[in-house]
Amino acid sequence: xxxxxxxxxxxxxxxxxxxxxxxxxxxxxxxxxxxxxxxxxxxxxxxxxxxxxxxxxxxxxxxxxxxxxxxxxxxxxxxxxxxxxxxxxxxxxxxxxxxxxxxxxxxxxxxxxxxxxxxxxxxxxxxxxxxxxxxxxxxxxxxxxxxxxxxxxxxxxxxxxxxxxxxxxxxxxxxxxxxxxxxxxxxxxxxxxxxxxxxxxxxxxxxxxxxxxxxxxxxxxxxxxxxxxxxxxxxxxxxxxxxxxxxxxxxxxxxxxxxxxxxxx
Amino acid sequence: xxxxxxxxxxxxxxxxxxxxxxxxxxxxxxxxxxxxxxxxxxxxxxxxxxxxxxxxxxxxxxxxxxxxxxxxxxxxxxxxxxxxxxxxxxxxxxxxxxxxxxxxxxxxxxxxxxxxxxxxxxxxxxxxxxxxxxxxxxxxxxxxxxxxxxxxxxxxxxxxxxxxxxxxxxxxxxxxxxxxxxxxxxxxxxxxxxxxxxxxxxxxxxxxxxxxxxxxxxxxxxxxxxxxxxxxxxxxxxxxxxxxxxxxxxxxxxxxxxxxxxxxxxxxxxxxxxxxxxxxxxxxxxxxxxxxxxxxxxxxxxxxxxxxxxxxxxxxxxxxxxxxxxxxxxxxxxxxxx
Numbered sequence: 001x002x003x004x005x006x007x008x009x010x011x012x013x014x015x016x017x018x019x020x021x022x023x024x025x026x027x028x029x030x031x032x033x034x035x036x037x038x039x040x041x042x043x044x045x046x047x048x049x050x051x052x053x054x055x056x057x058x059x060x061x062x063x064x065x066x067x068x069x070x071x072x073x074x075x076x077x078x079x080x081x082x083x084x085x086x087x088x089x090x091x092x093x094x095x096x097x098x099x100x101x102x103x104x105x106x107x108x109x110x111x112x113x114x115x116x117x118x119x120x121x122x123x124x125x126x127x128x129x130x131x132x133x134x135x136x137x138x139x140x141x142x143x144x145x146x147x148x149x150x151x152x153x154x155x156x157x158x159x160x161x162x163x164x165x166x167x168x169x170x171x172x173x174x175x176x177x178x179x180x181x182x183x184x185x186x187x188x189x190x191x192x193x194x195x196x197x198x199x200x201x202x203x204x205x206x207x208x209x210x211x212x213x214x215x216x217x218x219x220x221x222x223x224x225x226x227x228x229x230x231x232x233x234x235x236x237x238x239x240x241x242x243x244x245x246x247x248x249x250x251x252x253x254x255x256x257x258x259x260x261x262x263x264x265x
Numbered sequence: 266x267x268x269x270x271x272x273x274x275x276x277x278x279x280x281x282x283x284x285x286x287x288x289x290x291x292x293x294x295x296x297x298x299x300x301x302x303x304x305x306x307x308x309x310x311x312x313x314x315x316x317x318x319x320x321x322x323x324x325x326x327x328x329x330x331x332x333x334x335x336x337x338x339x340x341x342x343x344x345x346x347x348x349x350x351x352x353x354x355x356x357x358x359x360x361x362x363x364x365x366x367x368x369x370x371x372x373x374x375x376x377x378x379x380x381x382x383x384x385x386x387x388x389x390x391x392x393x394x395x396x397x398x399x400x401x402x403x404x405x406x407x408x409x410x411x412x413x414x415x416x417x418x419x420x421x422x423x424x425x426x427x428x429x430x431x432x433x434x435x436x437x438x439x440x441x442x443x444x445x446x447x448x449x450x451x452x453x454x455x456x457x458x459x460x461x462x463x464x465x466x467x468x469x470x471x472x473x474x475x476x477x478x479x480x481x482x483x484x485x486x487x488x489x490x491x492x493x494x495x496x497x498x499x500x501x502x503x504x505x506x507x508x509x510x511x512x513x514x515x516x517x518x519x520x521x522x523x524x525x526x527x528x529x530x531x532x533x534x535x536x537x538x539x540x541x542x543x544x545x546x547x548x549x550x551x552x553x554x555x556x557x558x559x560x561x562x563x564x565x566x567x568x569x570x571x572x573x574x575x576x577x578x579x580x581x582x583x584x585x586x587x588x589x590x591x592x593x594x595x596x597x598x599x600x601x602x603x
Contacts, residue, residue, distance in 0.1 A: 060483060086485035094483075100476035103469075110466075111473045115485025117466055121494055124465035125458040131465065138466075178484065 011074070013038045013214050014059075014182055019068035021054050021238075028054040030238040031068070036182070036231075041208055041215040043229030043246070045222065047258055050235040052218045053095070056186055059216070060092050061085050072182075086115035091180030093171045095187045101160035105151055105170050108159055109142045112177030142177060148210075149173045149203075165196050169203075176207070182214045183207070189221040197221060201228045226250060234258070289543050301449055310441045314513065315553065317445045320452045321510045323549035326533040327459060327542055328502035334540030335463055336495035337475025339392065341527045342383070342399030345406040346376045346500040348522035350507025352410065355425045355517040356418050365430045365512050369451070372508035373501045380500020384493030403527040410519035424518025427511050448509055455502055459542060462498070471495050536578055538587025547586035551578075 012035035021029040029051045036042050046052050057063040059070060061082040070077050072088055080088070100108050117138060123131050146152045149169050154162060159170055168188065175183055185204070189197045201224050208215055219225045225232060225246070232249040234241040242252040249255055289297070305313045329343050350372040357363040357371060383402065390398050410419050419425065432443035462468050470491045473481040482488050511517045529552045537548025559570035582588045 062479070082479075083482045083485055083487045086483065092483055094480065098477050098480040098483075100473050100480065102476055103472055107469055107472070111469050111481070111484050111486070114466065114470060114473075119466040121462060121467050121498060124467045125462045127461045127465070135465070174484070 012036055012071075013073060014216075015071040016055070016059075017069045017071065019055065019058060019065045019070060021051075021058060021063055022066045027238050029058070029065070032235065032238070032240050033068075034233045034240065034243060036214055036216060038181075038214055039208065039212065040230045041204065041217060041228055043225035043232040044216060044218045044235065045220075045225055045232060045249075046235035046241070049237075050258075051238040052235055053186070054238075055235070056092075056184060056216075056218050059090065059184055086178050086180075089179070089181030090184065091175035091178050091182070092184040093168070093175055093186060093188060095190060097164070097167045097171055099159045099167055099171055099174070102158060104156050104158055105146070105162070105173075106142060106155045108170055109145060109173045109177050110138055112174035113138050113141060115178050145173045145176050149176075164191055168192070168200075172203075172207070176211065176213075180213055182216060184216045184218070186218050187220055188217070189219060189224045197224055200224070204228055298453070305442055305445050310439060313439075313441045313445050317441070317448050317513050318510070319546065319549050319553055320445075320448045321506050321513060322530070322533065322553060323546035324452055324455055324506035324509070325503050325530050326537060326548045326552075327456065327545035328499045328506065329530050329534045330537070330540065330542060330545050331459055331463065331471075331502070332495050332499035333534060334542075335468065335475065336471040336492060338387070338492060338495060339396040340399040340496075340499070341396050341524070341531060342402035343499065343503050343530050344522050344524065344527035345402045346380055346503040347507035347510065347526060347530075348406050348410065348517075348519075349379055350376050350504030351511035351517045351522065352419060352425075352507075353504065354508030355427050355511045358427055358512075359425050360418060366447070369505050369508045372504040376504025376507070377497045377501035379504075381493050381497035383500070384496030387496065388489050388492055400524065400527075403524045407519040407523050410522070419519075422519065424516060424521075427515045427517065429515050430512065444513055448513070451505065451509065455505065456542065459502070463542070467491070467494070532575070536575075536585050538585035538590075541585070541587035541590075544586040544590075 014036040016032060016034050016036075018031050018033050019029055020027065020031055032051070032055060034042075044052050044055065054063060058065050059077075061077065061080060065078065072090065075088075077085055077088065077090070100111060103111070117134055119131055119134065143152070143155075146155055149172060151166070151169060151173055154166060159167055162170070188200055188204070192200060204215055204217070205228050207213055217225060217229060227246075229246055231244070232246050233243045234249050234252070234255045236254075236258040241254050241258060242249050244252075301316075305316060308316075325343065325347055328346075329340060332338050332340055332343075353372040353375050354365065354368040357368040358365055363371075383399075387395055387398060409415075411422050413421070415421075429440045429444065431440055432438045436443065438446075463471070470481065470486045473484065473486055474488050474491055478488050507522075514521075533545065533548030533552045535548070536551045537544030537546070555574055556567065556571055559574060560567040562570045578585075
């Protein structure tokens, strides 16, 4: 890529290029491509088995695509092991919440800063001056995020005892603690009631605006996607079915067919 | 093996302790340290020796606690690291005339290396399977120590006799008392370092891995490195305890470090409360004194009596001394309110 291209403001933050995933003969993803622009909320939709989660797992480096490439700011992420994508600014939440259940809210969010800090076991054991300074700045940052997400009251509580909705916010806080450029949200509305979904939508938009985070939303809940996404990509049977604004995708005959079934079936 | 299986499959055994509760309050710690400092002045040499052993096994249990309570990995092989530490100290002191105090860091470093290396293949195993792999290490160690090839250094089946050091600077105290205070100083230092470690970024990484490896990895934690580091740290501390043990007992022999020792350490950890560092010393007291109590109750059936006592403890307080401490704290709180 030339420098002129890089300098362009509309160079995508994340580019998915012709990604295919094959599991022992079953094609889970078939040549999917799309771009994510900085500051966008991109909704990834599709019926069950469409390949949403497979694509998500490629982005978070749990799966290795059989072909194609994923570029973050022009650089391939496919050579990075899963623990080295947080440092380039890709953060994520999990479908059914994957927190550290025995740790406090505070510690869960502190773990989120791992990729942005450094230490070694000897300095940590001796609690050297630079470790103490680093811990102080971690604490300042963590408390700021907890305040931002209204979690200060439960800061010292163990997460396993918290209500599901609160746990989801803790997971968001943990992801934000790593200063992500892109936040991958895996079905954030799952398990939430109507009111909570509405609040979540506002929250995602607020995070995007306040913290300049680009959001990839993998979601079943059409209402949520259509109300907050700037751009929607629809998948079905591992292929990209349609792409565009929420209104365009909603009106797309292929998408309607995939969700509702065609007349002649 | 069923006990291990139970513990391996139940999360509560590895349940973490909120960090504030992981240590003692400043007041309690002060009282305990004061007692540990003063009591030896008023008791017989044999009791002082037993208190030294309590600290030494306490360190070994603490090391296991960092591994299991901290990073969620099981080990029935820590007796092997204890043996390596003990032999390192003994060989350096007796064959190369190295000062006893200097042999301990060497034992620690060698065992850290051994633990780190053992941690590599162990990465592929977890839970009961890891416990079994480490079990193999524990069974192999006494035989390795007996090998003719090493006999020149290890003394083979005979083992080595270690000279007990005198108190330095002409201090007017017995060898036992000096060794006790020496051990106490090292124990306090290692305890403080361990608490610091578990409270730090590295400690959080250990606990994150214990709770959810995939999420830990998504947060940028290199799971493999931290798991092997936990093995290294645990083995290193066990090695220092082994070295101290060799000096205190004045003797090392292959059959002192069998699987029985590893199981004792494991027992000590469970009785003390998995993940609760101060409990390590309660667990250590249990594995040192309860067999004696059992023998006092019935000479012929001491093993059975010990078994019954152990069963009672596990049945009544499954979370070990941590549970007792928490109940006591709540009771105190209520008393204060009234």
